[in-house]
Amino acid sequence: MSKEWIVGATGASGAIYAKRFLELSSELDVRVHLIASEPALRVFAYELGAPANGASDDPRSWLDLGDEARSRIRLYAPTDLAAGPASGTFGADAMAIVPCSMKTLSAVANGYADNLIARAADVMIKERRPLVLVPRETPYSAIHLENMLKLARLGVSIVDANPPFYQGAQTIADLVDAVVHKVFVQLGLKHPNAFRWEG
Ligand SMILES: Cc1cc2nc3c(=O)[nH]c(=O)nc-3n(C[C@H](O)[C@H](O)[C@H](O)COP(=O)(O)O)c2cc1C
Numbered sequence: 458m459s460k461e462w463i464v465g466a467t468g469a470s471g472a473i474y475a476k477r478f479l480e481l482s483s484e485l486d487v488r489v490h491l492i493a494s495e496p497a498l499r500v501f502a503y504e505l506g507a508p509a510n511g512a513s514d515d516p517r518s519w520l521d522l523g524d525e526a527r528s529r530i531r532l533y534a535p536t537d538l539a540a541g542p543a544s545g546t547f548g549a550d551a552m553a554i555v556p557c558s559m560k561t562l563s564a565v566a567n568g569y570a571d572n573l574i575a576r577a578a579d580v581m582i583k584e585r586r587p588l589v590l591v592p593r594e595t596p597y598s599a600i601h602l603e604n605m606l607k608l609a610r611l612g613v614s615i616v617d618a619n620p621p622f623y624q625g626a627q628t629i630a631d632l633v634d635a636v637v638h639k640v641f642v643q644l645g646l647k648h649p650n651a652f653r654w655e656g
Pocket residue numbers: 466467468469470471494495496497499500503557558559560561593594595
């Protein structure tokens with residue numbers, strides 16, 4: 458049976474992680490519910506250039522996917538606190554925030570649910586469902602680290618945007634995909650192209 462994932466994209470550097478996450482998840486048996494913050498759209502434009510497939514207020518415009526795959530990603534406004542993902546009854550299987558800004562990390566760590574990304578994450582925690590954050594900042598301050606520790610102790614997976622260099626990556630895209638594959642595992646699915654260490 459197909460899974461339902463909520464995906465939040467925020468305004469941390471690393472738009473390429475969100476892009477590849479969404480493109481690769483289209484190869485899995487997953488239905489994606491996407492929420493992108495307004496800063497995320499700004500960083501998308503800054504880091505990925507003008508969208509090739511639509512308007513700059515729709516994060517799906519940056520995806521190298523066919524129309525059918527793109528339209529299967531359901532988009533929500535971050536301000537829509539009455540949308541399905543705001544409720545525990547929505548019952549999504551898992552949620553990822555990729556990339557996750559320090560601002561959204563703080564909101565999630567402190568239950569400050571003032572937009573749909575933070576509210577949906579708050580719901581995943583209270584419902585004890587898988588939640589994965591892909592934070593990106595450097596250096597991390599003690600505030601950032603304390604927020605991550607607090608969430609890790611609650612069972613949230615912290616997969617920071619920190620690629621592995623032992624898997625034979627040849628390109629930046631390979632490094633990005635390796636991180637995305639790690640996020641998929643935390644969400645409960647393995648991508649068929651994920652690296653496997655054989656010793
Ligand atoms: C080009 C650019 C890069 C940024 N990179 C980061 C980053 O790596 N990490 C971070 O926490 N914030 C970063 N920010 C700042 C966030 O966008 C800002 O804190 C914003 O309020 C986050 O809001 P959101 O979490 O609702 O998307 C960046 C901003 C810009 C314009």
